[in-house]
Amino acid sequence: MTKVKICGLQELEHVRAASTADAAGFVFAPSRRRISIEQAAALAAELPESVEKIGVFVNAGLDEVLEAVQKVPLSMVQLHGDETDEFIRSIPVKVVQAFSVRDIEDVKKLERSIADFVLVDAPGIDFRGGSGRTFDWSLLGGASIDPERLIVAGGLDAVNVGQAINSLAPYMVDVSSGVETEGNKDADKIKIFIKTVKGDSMQQTTGTVKETGFFGRFGGQFVPETLMKAVKELEATYTEAKDDADFQADYHKYLKEYVGREQPLTYAARLTEAWGGPKVYLKREDLNHTGAHKINNAIGQALLAIRMGKRKIVAETGAGQHGVATATICALLDLECVIFMGEEDIRRQQLNVFRMKLLGAKVESVTKGSATLKDAVNEALRYWVTNVEDTHYLIGSALGPHPFPTMVRDFQSVIGRETREQILDKEGRLPDVILACVGGGSNAIGMFHPFVEDESVRLIGVEAAGEGVDTDRHAATLTKGTEGVLHGAYMKLLQDENGQVQEAHSISAGLDYPGVGPEHVHLEDIGRVEYKAVTDEEALASVIKLSRLEGIIPALESAHAVAEAEKAAAAMGSDEILIICVSGRGDKDMATYAEKLEGLA
Amino acid sequence: MKCLKNLKDSGDKAFVAYIMAGDGGLDKLRGQVEYLQATGVTATEIGIPFSDPVADGPVIEEAGNRALAEGVTLDKVLLEMKDWDFDLKIPLIVMTYLNPVIRYGAERFAESCREAGVSAVIIPDLPFEHQQLVEPYLKKTGITLIQLVTLTTTENRLEDILEAAEGFVYAVTVTGITGVRDELTQEVKEFMKTVRSKSPVPVYAGFGISRLEHIEMLREDVDGFIVGSAIVKAFHDNKIESIEPLIHAVTQRNPV
């Protein structure tokens, strides 16, 4: 975990607030934060042994530095001037050498440093160290500096430190003006900054999910107190089940024997020819029992519910695919099942409603709000709050409070794992581009997750642009949304300037949601995945294309990925490989297709 | 919020009335607070409407939708309260979901609450774990973040939450959402006893309280009651007088 240094401490109150940091900095160079060796000694005495005491100097004499090291005593020395290597070697404690980085030349100087640690900062104004302006982190992109030696400073505060950590993964972050109010240190801000870096807050740090359930700054557990016990219980059960060979064996047995995995990675010869670019492969989630990827997750969670002794299931559904998958698995495992579905979606997806009923589920129509997925989630949450002691909420996408986004991702990762093996088998190499549609984000994260570490693979998530992202009728949360909290997670939302969540619009019921899973927001934030938006019209055109060229009628959701794939393919060469996740088949959308495509199809 | 402690010490019970700001128009809010103050409530909780109030039942949700349709926002409510010039004697508590606060900015929210004369804030979807998102800013402006505990709160959590509690503790009487209930379970009584024995601050029971029987049943085990849906409904139906017996049953030591 990234360490925290609070620099420029002058008062006891602030030193105490910094006692949970990893390092405290005392400035001996000319600056408004300058203190004497005696003052520093008195302050250092108030700090726990474990906190590094770092003295900051600019072109001081060796005698002065040595005196401070001995009297304070200092455990590290930080140099901001033109100190020579010889000077550095004469210092008996660890040395941090600081560099103001403006351009590539500065980066080269920093690479040559012999100090134990190098500190990078924005160019100074008030004294040679620490200007408080934000450093252009991208400059360090190509530097060959071991992150374990790197300390980052310059304009950091609780809001931007997460980004600094995500992009550089430094050994330590150094803050001074970012924990001040009107030029003076602020004990509350110091505490918030430390908590922010050390987790236990929105601004959780590294790219992987921690116990509190954050992906970068996104995720968390924003639920009413009544649900906290259930959420924690699920977290504990899942943590344990994940590593339990019996549980995994059981889960995989159902995937194989019941869902029919593994699914093929089909080479799409005619699509490849028609697009005249890369070789196109289709990951065939449409072949799953019940017709979409949703069942991969439904099985995993139903087995967990049984493990927790809960035999009642509540779920929401948009397109009805998740509802059908849940109803199916509840029939198979003899669980009681209630599904909330928006009235508007019930109208659009009649066939799936009937399937759920036939499978023995109770389908509750939600007439509130936009009567679509968001409102169905609200009602499912209310139902869960009321019946939490014996009911599991089987959420249908990589959404909701921790551990749902992680757990759903893990259950859906079978998509990406199979794809990876299959493409290596067929082509002997990784693909160049992978696309998947993004509603809440479960098929996409399941497809992407096993490839996230492979930098050569371009990952593209495709949202619904509805009638266009510049109209107010779309569901392009990543493209157009802003940060906020809904349904248990800090993520991106379509909302107005007062924090009221807006209705989403897409012809595809499964993409019609004004939020998006927190891990996607993080992957966008760190620039690992690109997110594009495709209109209703473009998606419908792709339905026809895939049907006519490959004999595969895709779900409307999946057709969004196909439409964007065609655009991506236009810029690709014939030696490249593109994979589309066909998340589901079009049976459920036949009424819409008949209505919209009459005369064409 | 010191007055709440004094009230507890005197043995009197508190009545906290929840209203939805802007249900029927924001210009109604002031009159509603004045009325409640005159009727003898101990404090008023002012609800901010939100598009997705998952902790609320239909009565409050619908009131919130009506307020949203009137164009009511967090900002407008706080500005309205800031302008009040009548003699306000009871604490004002703001209840809002987290997202409007994040959108508004937690620091600015705390500052605006202070200017509006708010004493405490309740955020039902901000769990104890994440409270540093908002709490430090409130604290700086002298505003209390009220903690909630529920029947499903585990023992360890209960101790942690109570240890940090200030103002009063909001003890939720049902495993569920807000809304009028016919009956409360016996389990609730035991729960209130436990919470009260451990809490450093007064314990108020809320969610579902709507009848004299509820008050009688829990009277000895809590320091006060929070009533929401019943009041929201009464205001909406223009029958607020019908709530007076409930208020007096709590606040008057020997109700007639």
Ligand SMILES: Cc1ncc(COP(=O)(O)O)c(C=O)c1O
């Ligand atoms: C076939 C299909 N694909 C995609 C989705 C979108 O969900 P997610 O983004 O979680 O994969 C749905 C949702 O209902 C679906 O039915």
